[in-house]
Amino acid sequence: MPGNKSVEKVLAELQRHQEKGQESLARLKEELTALPEAVKQNDEAAFWRYAVEQDWQTLQHAPDSIRSEPGLVLEAVQRSSGQALAYAAEALRSEPAFLRQALNSSAGQALHYASEEARQDTMLRSQARRLQQLRYGQAVASPRGKGGRAAARTTH
Numbered sequence: 001m002p003g004n005k006s007v008e009k010v011l012a013e014l015q016r017h018q019e020k021g022q023e024s025l026a027r028l029k030e031e032l033t034a035l036p037e038a039v040k041q042n043d044e045a046a047f048w049r050y051a052v053e054q055d056w057q058t059l060q061h062a063p064d065s066i067r068s069e070p071g072l073v074l075e076a077v078q079r080s081s082g083q084a085l086a087y088a089a090e091a092l093r094s095e096p097a098f099l100r101q102a103l104n105s106s107a108g109q110a111l112h113y114a115s116e117e118a119r120q121d122t123m124l125r126s127q128a129r130r131l132q133q134l135r136y137g138q139a140v141a142s143p144r145g146k147g148g149r150a151a152a153r154t155t156h
Contacts, residue, residue, distance in 0.1 A: 045066065053072070056077075056084045059073070060086075060087040068089040070092060073092055074098075077106050077110050081107070082108075082109030083113060084113075093118065094117060094118055096118070096121065100127060103128050107131050107132060108130070111128040
């Protein structure tokens with residue numbers, strides 16, 4: 001019967017949706033387990049880490065001790081295309097080694113949010129420019145055009 005195949009298809013589709021819903025619910029329960037544990041233990045640092053992991057913008061409200069954690073801040077920088085660096089502790093916003101990692105994880109965009117001194121650093125600016133060019137698929141600046149000849153420069 002043609003009607004039985006349609007019913008079977010609908011039932012199979014409903015079964016798939018139910019399974020996906022159950023999988024999503026299980027993942028959600030697993031993710032939310034960390035927050036109640038932090039609250040139960042009255043662990044403020046664990047609470048803030050969890051909050052920042054869920055939403056990088058929470059970093060702006062976090063205590064200095066959390067805004068000073070390089071690993072946590074670096075993850076937030078990566079998820080925010082560099083913007084989270086604006087909320088990092090000043091020490092991280094000025095630390096060249098940390099900033100090189102932040103630039104790599106944000107395709108150079110983190111430099112916009114680094115300390116004033118770091119934004120003037122020639123090496124960091126060069127790295128950011130190179131990463132931005134790679135991100136946007138641009139060739140590294142070269143004096144030669146596509147035809148192999150030096151590009152013409154005009155002055156006004």
